[in-house]
Amino acid sequence: MTEIALAVENLSFAYGAKKALDGVSFKVQPGECTILLGPNGAGKSTLFSLITRLYDAREGRIELCGFDLKKQSLRALARLGVVFQQTTLDPDLSVTQNLRYHAALHGIGRKAADKRIQEELERLAMFERRGEKVRQLNGGHKRRVEIARALLHKPSLLLLDEPTVGLDMPSRQAIVSHVHDLVTQQNLAVLWATHLIDEIAADDSLIVLHKGQVKASGKLSEILQTTGWADPGQVFQKLTQGPQA
Amino acid sequence: MRILHYWRATVGIVGRELLRFLHQRERFVSALVRPLVWLFVFAAGFRAALGIAIAPPYETYILYEVYITPGLLGMILLFNGMQSSLSMVYDREMGSMRMLMVCPLPRWFLLCSKLIAGTAVGVLQSYAFLGIAWLYDIQAPLMGYVWILPALVLAGMMLGALGLLLSSFIKQLENFAGVMNFVIFPLFFMSTALYPLWKIKESSEVLHTLAQYNPFSQAVELIRFALYEQFNQQALLFTAAAFLLFMGAAIMGYNPSKGMMVKKGGGGD
Numbered sequence: 001m002t003e004i005a006l007a008v009e010n011l012s013f014a015y016g017a018k019k020a021l022d023g024v025s026f027k028v029q030p031g032e033c034t035i036l037l038g039p040n041g042a043g044k045s046t047l048f049s050l051i052t053r054l055y056d057a058r059e060g061r062i063e064l065c066g067f068d069l070k071k072q073s074l075r076a077l078a079r080l081g082v083v084f085q086q087t088t089l090d091p092d093l094s095v096t097q098n099l100r101y102h103a104a105l106h107g108i109g110r111k112a113a114d115k116r117i118q119e120e121l122e123r124l125a126m127f128e129r130r131g132e133k134v135r136q137l138n139g140g141h142k143r144r145v146e147i148a149r150a151l152l153h154k155p156s157l158l159l160l161d162e163p164t165v166g167l168d169m170p171s172r173q174a175i176v177s178h179v180h181d182l183v184t185q186q187n188l189a190v191l192w193a194t195h196l197i198d199e200i201a202a203d204d205s206l207i208v209l210h211k212g213q214v215k216a217s218g219k220l221s222e223i224l225q226t227t228g229w230a231d232p233g234q235v236f237q238k239l240t241q242g243p244q245a
Numbered sequence: 246m247r248i249l250h251y252w253r254a255t256v257g258i259v260g261r262e263l264l265r266f267l268h269q270r271e272r273f274v275s276a277l278v279r280p281l282v283w284l285f286v287f288a289a290g291f292r293a294a295l296g297i298a299i300a301p302p303y304e305t306y307i308l309y310e311v312y313i314t315p316g317l318l319g320m321i322l323l324f325n326g327m328q329s330s331l332s333m334v335y336d337r338e339m340g341s342m343r344m345l346m347v348c349p350l351p352r353w354f355l356l357c358s359k360l361i362a363g364t365a366v367g368v369l370q371s372y373a374f375l376g377i378a379w380l381y382d383i384q385a386p387l388m389g390y391v392w393i394l395p396a397l398v399l400a401g402m403m404l405g406a407l408g409l410l411l412s413s414f415i416k417q418l419e420n421f422a423g424v425m426n427f428v429i430f431p432l433f434f435m436s437t438a439l440y441p442l443w444k445i446k447e448s449s450e451v452l453h454t455l456a457q458y459n460p461f462s463q464a465v466e467l468i469r470f471a472l473y474e475q476f477n478q479q480a481l482l483f484t485a486a487a488f489l490l491f492m493g494a495a496i497m498g499y500n501p502s503k504g505m506m507v508k509k510g511g512g513g514d
Contacts, residue, residue, distance in 0.1 A: 105350065
């Protein structure tokens, strides 16, 4: 049996009296791209903060590749790669220096790190720009470097928090295509938060989050078949804006 | 393997901080300008008004410039510690702090590594200042420049830990100005950096007590004695205790279960 990459069980979280997540449960399998769809304020960023253990949830449980995030956090986090919504690269350092820094945080030695940096950057057509300062790169290239960084320690689960926001169409398409290739070629599990419907592929899984609750989850094709709705746009609209929202 | 991982991560964090420091030359210059202005302008101006009598560790009458040099070293470390905490708030706002927190290492270890990195930068700045002071004829015994190293490291760690603690409370960068006014200025002016304790006692008993128990005073005295090849046990114990207290509180502040981050939330949606 294949190990589940991410299992979220009955997760709730509140900022004071304001409930941000309410009994959220779902699973992400290896070799599967799961799209987390939700409007602003749905709870996506809170969910990502909990999965990346920026802080702990008081209710519910998160397991990463079989490791409890609270009790075995270091083992769990070692299997996680993240691309946050905001750029987290150091603009004053070069692409290679940024990636070497990340490799060091994951305990990867210099020689092995340089080999992996070359592999990941070549895959993203960024190897020629390895010596440039991040400040000199455009938004799309910065995102590619961040994806390369997130994959450097060979994680089992990749979290992407709205990675294409603010990018032009060719850059967006390149990133969507690259991530889907990773899923099929490397059996990587991906959880991709977005509110852009056109980033969803036909064979993706879908989780619709609204007001801190999961409104629907499963394979996109199954959701469409069960509900009779035409496309993911209609799913999103009905579940977040219609009477069922 | 775990130890190797910890070692590589520490080297990575310290190396990154030093690289950033080298790339931001204006940061290095501005860190030196502040104490140099105090040394060349303030101290020269007040030389006549603030005569300093013989008191340990000095064995003869000294110029005011000589007296405030350890205080200005403390000033460098204090501002560096606060700048590190400023960068933590900035990093958290910009997200790069989150990247650090996601790596598979304990929070306490990451904070300690950040602290070591910040202290390394502060110590480099301090030695650059001592070099300029030497050229200005403020010269300590040669071995004093070796003795002072552990004192600078401990003082830098203590002040950096205070910065880390503050950064766990500050939600946004804008709030940092208030901290500068409420923390840096009281710490610096209510200390032995600019005038000795006996001189403060002459003007106010309350101020004297505050200055005596101010951890910054103790750090400055530790540096002052070390620069003249002497050991101040009380200052060492007080500075070490303050470091442990601030660091412990900072680790609590960044704890994912109990810390300030939970109360403040991550923003976004």
